[in-house]
Amino acid sequence: MVTGHGEEIVDSQLVGVSDPTKHATVCQNGIVRVWNFDAMHMNAVCEQTYSIRNSSGKVSAIGWTCDNKYLIVGTTTNKLLIYLIQPFKLIKALFIPNETSSNHAKKPSIILKQAPQKSELPIIKVICSSFNGKLCAIGYGRKGYILDLRKGKRQFSLWDLDAIQMRDHISHMYMSKDNLWLCVISEKYETQYFNMAMSENILKPATALPPWTIEWWPKLPLTNWSLQGLYQEGWKEDELNDGDCLIDRSLAASGDKFGIVRLHTYPTLTKQPLFCALHHSTPVTSLFFLKDEHHLVTVNGNDKSIFCWKIEAPALELLHFFVFNKILNSNLLHFLLLLFCSSTKSFQLSYKMIVPITYLINFCQKIYWLLNN
Numbered sequence: 001m002v003t004g005h006g007e008e009i010v011d012s013q014l015v016g017v018s019d020p021t022k023h024a025t026v027c028q029n030g031i032v033r034v035w036n037f038d039a040m041h042m043n044a045v046c047e048q049t050y051s052i053r054n055s056s057g058k059v060s061a062i063g064w065t066c067d068n069k070y071l072i073v074g075t076t077t078n079k080l081l082i083y084l085i086q087p088f089k090l091i092k093a094l095f096i097p098n099e100t101s102s103n104h105a106k107k108p109s110i111i112l113k114q115a116p117q118k119s120e121l122p123i124i125k126v127i128c129s130s131f132n133g134k135l136c137a138i139g140y141g142r143k144g145y146i147l148d149l150r151k152g153k154r155q156f157s158l159w160d161l162d163a164i165q166m167r168d169h170i171s172h173m174y175m176s177k178d179n180l181w182l183c184v185i186s187e188k189y190e191t192q193y194f195n196m197a198m199s200e201n202i203l204k205p206a207t208a209l210p211p212w213t214i215e216w217w218p219k220l221p222l223t224n225w226s227l228q229g230l231y232q233e234g235w236k237e238d239e240l241n242d243g244d245c246l247i248d249r250s251l252a253a254s255g256d257k258f259g260i261v262r263l264h265t266y267p268t269l270t271k272q273p274l275f276c277a278l279h280h281s282t283p284v285t286s287l288f289f290l291k292d293e294h295h296l297v298t299v300n301g302n303d304k305s306i307f308c309w310k311i312e313a314p315a316l317e318l319l320h321f322f323v324f325n326k327i328l329n330s331n332l333l334h335f336l337l338l339l340f341c342s343s344t345k346s347f348q349l350s351y352k353m354i355v356p357i358t359y360l361i362n363f364c365q366k367i368y369w370l371l372n373n
Contacts, residue, residue, distance in 0.1 A: 007027040007028045007029045007031075007304065008027055008028050008301050008302055008304060009025050009026070009027050009285065009299060009300070009301040009304055009306075010026060010027060010028055010058075010059060010060055010061065010285075010301060011025070011026050011060070011061045011062050011127075011286075012024065012025045012026075012285075012286050012288075012299045012306075013062055013063060013064045013127075013218075014064065014218055014288070015034055015064050015068065016064060016065075016066055016067065016068035017066045017131070018068065019036075020290070020291040021036055021037050021038075021290060021291060022034055022035065022036050022037075022047070023035050023037065023288070023297070024062060024064055024071075025299065025306070026052070026059055026061075026062045026073075027059070027304070028058040028059055028060075029058070029059070030051060030052030030053065030054055030058075030059045030073075031049065031050075031051060031052075032049065032050040032051075032052060032062060032071070033046050033048070033049050033050075034046070034047050034048040034049075034050075035047070035306070037290055037295070037297060037308060044306065044308065050071070050083075050088055052073050052081065052083075053090075054073070054075055054079070054081065057075040057076035057077035057079065057123075058075065058076045059073055059074070059075060059076075060074050060075055060076050060123045060124050060125055061073075061074035061124050061125055061126060061127045061139075062074070062127060063127030063128060063129050063136050064129065065129045065133040065136070065149065066129055066130070066131055066132065066133040066217075067132075067133035068085060068133075069084070069085055069086075069133065070082055070083065070084060070085065070133075070149060071083040071085055071088075072127050072129070072136055072147065074123070074124025074125070074126075074127050074138070074140075075123070075124060076123045076124075077121075077123075078095050078096040078097075078098050078122075078124070078140065079093060079094075079095055079096075079124075080093070080094040080095070080096060080124060080138065080147070081093055082094070082156055092156055094147070094156065094158065096124070096138065096140045096145060096158065121141075122140055122141020122142070122143075122169070123140070123141070124138060124139070124140050125139050125140075125141075125169065125170060125171065126138070126139030126170050126171065126172060126173045127139075128173040128174060128175055128217075128218070129175075129218075130175045130179050130217070131175065131176075131177040131179070131217040132179060133149065134148070134149055134150045134179070134198070135147065135148060135149065135150075135175070135179065135196075135198070136149065137173040137175060137182060137184075138158075139169075139170030139171070139173050139184070140170075141169055141170070142165060142166045142167070142168065142169055142170065142186075143162075143164055143165055143166075143170075144163075144164030144165075144166075144170055144173065144182075144184055145158050145159065145161070145164070146158065146159040146161070146182075146196075146201075146203060147159075148201065150198075159201050159203065160201075161202075161203050163194060163203045163204060163205060164184055164192070164194065164203070166184065166186040166190055166192065167186060167188070167190055168186040168187045168188045168190065169186060169187050170184055170185070170186055170187075171185055171186060171187045172184075172185040172221070172222055172242075173185070174216045174217065174218070174219070174220075174221045175196075175216070175217050176210070176214050176215065176216055176217070177215040177216070177217050178214075178215075179196060179198055180195065180196055181193060181194070181195065181196065181206070181210045181214060181216075182194040182195075182196055182203065183210075183216065183221045185221065185222055185223055187238050188237045188238055189222070189223050189237075189238075189240075191221070191223045192205065192206075193205075193206040193209065193210055194206055219243075219244050219245070219288070220243075220244070220245055220247075222240065222242065222243050225267075226245075226266065226267035226268065226269075227243055227245065227252060227254075227266075227267075227268050228268065228269065229264055229268035229269055229270045229271045229272075230243050230252065230254040230262070230264065230268055231271070232256075232271055233271055238257070239256050239257050239258070240254060240256055240257075241255050241256055241257055241283055241284055241285055241286070242254070242255050242284065242285070242286045242287050243255070243287070244287055244288050244289050244296075245266045245268075245289075246266065246289050246293050247266060248293070249266075249293050250265055250266045251263065251264070251265070251266055251289075251293075251311070252264040252265070252266040252267075252268045253287055253289065253296050254287075255280075255283075255284025255285075255286070255287045255298055256283070256284060257283040257284075258278075258283070259278055259279070259280035259281060259282055259283060259284060259300070260276060260277070260278050260280075260284070261276070261277050261278075261279070261280070261284060261287070261296075261298050261307075261309070262275065262276050262277075263275040263276075263296075263311070277309075279307060280298065280300040280303070280305070280307065281300070281302075281303050282300055282301075282302035282303050283300070283301070283302065284298050284299070284300060285299050285300065285301040285302075286298075286299045287299065294310060294311050295308055295309060295310055295311065296308070296309040296311065297309070
């Protein structure tokens with residue numbers, strides 16, 4: 001377990017892409033710590049500490065650009081702070097348009113009656129840097145914005161758009177590595193995809209789902225079809241906080257608001273986990289696999305702690321058992337048939353054959369079982 005923050009940890013982010021063992025955490029009072037996770041010795045060293053000075057609200061989110069040049073800081077107000085990493089200094093402050101104040105100017109009588117309480121005012125909760133470090137997706141309440149960092153030299157700007165509008169507050173944002181797709185997820189898992197055009201500063205709602213071959217950054221979207229088993233039976237709406245996966249090792253992990261960490265097979269098509277642990281006293285706010293693919297880091301914001309988990313041989317042996325048994329599972333057969341059909345020329349005709357073929361295989365399995373028992 002790693003400790004060090006004096007207040008609640010509100011966000012954690014990967015520090016660039018050159019050294020994936022480094023992650024940054026930030027607490028409400030604006031203290032940012034950069035941790036270097038030494039997986040071999042099961043230790044984490046705080047290599048750098050930064051202090052964010054903000055007089056207009058507490059820190060609510062951070063975003064570290066992938067080129068390791070800028071630190072983007074979100075606050076509990078509509079203020080966005082941009083820091084230069086080397087040397088560390090504030091170079092620009094931006095204010096996201098406040099929808100409440102603009103509506104107030106148009107319809108003062110209505111707003112006076114329906115003005116939200118202070119606790120309901122939106123905050124900057126999500127900051128997602130693009131893989132090339134040129135753009136940042138900002139989640140401010142129910143609305144989303146794109147911060148353009150391409151011009152540099154303090155000429156940063158927000159794209160003028162109204163495309164991103166969710167029913168509930170935005171909780172997760174992901175960008176494709178080719179900067180063509182944006183995925184936005186709300187607190188109740190409403191998911192919207194957008195097409196981006198960097199040359200024209202345009203963001204449009206997607207008319208079709210992104211290709212399954214898309215590489216997402218910083219991780220696979222939480223509501224991706226291959227992670228559907230992370231959401232457990234009996235849950236109602238917002239229990240799942242975060243998830244991550246190791247596609248090459250067929251592993252996935254999840255953390256929920258009850259403080260439970262689960263290890264699953266990947267793709268996660270069933271809800272049964274390989275491993276389940278309750279060591280966090282309060283919700284797991286974020287988690288991520290380390291590059292060595294043998295360790296998992298979970299962050300608990302409320303009790304100010306960071307846990308590092310080692311994935312040992314028994315879990316991997318159990319994984320092999322589950323993979324072997326899933327070959328006889330109709331869900332996996334459906335998945336394999338879908339992959340096969342997607343590679344054929346007549347996709348629509350082939351896809352219609354998936355369900356009857358699946359039922360036929362299940363029927364043959366039952367006949368085989370009856371004849372041998």
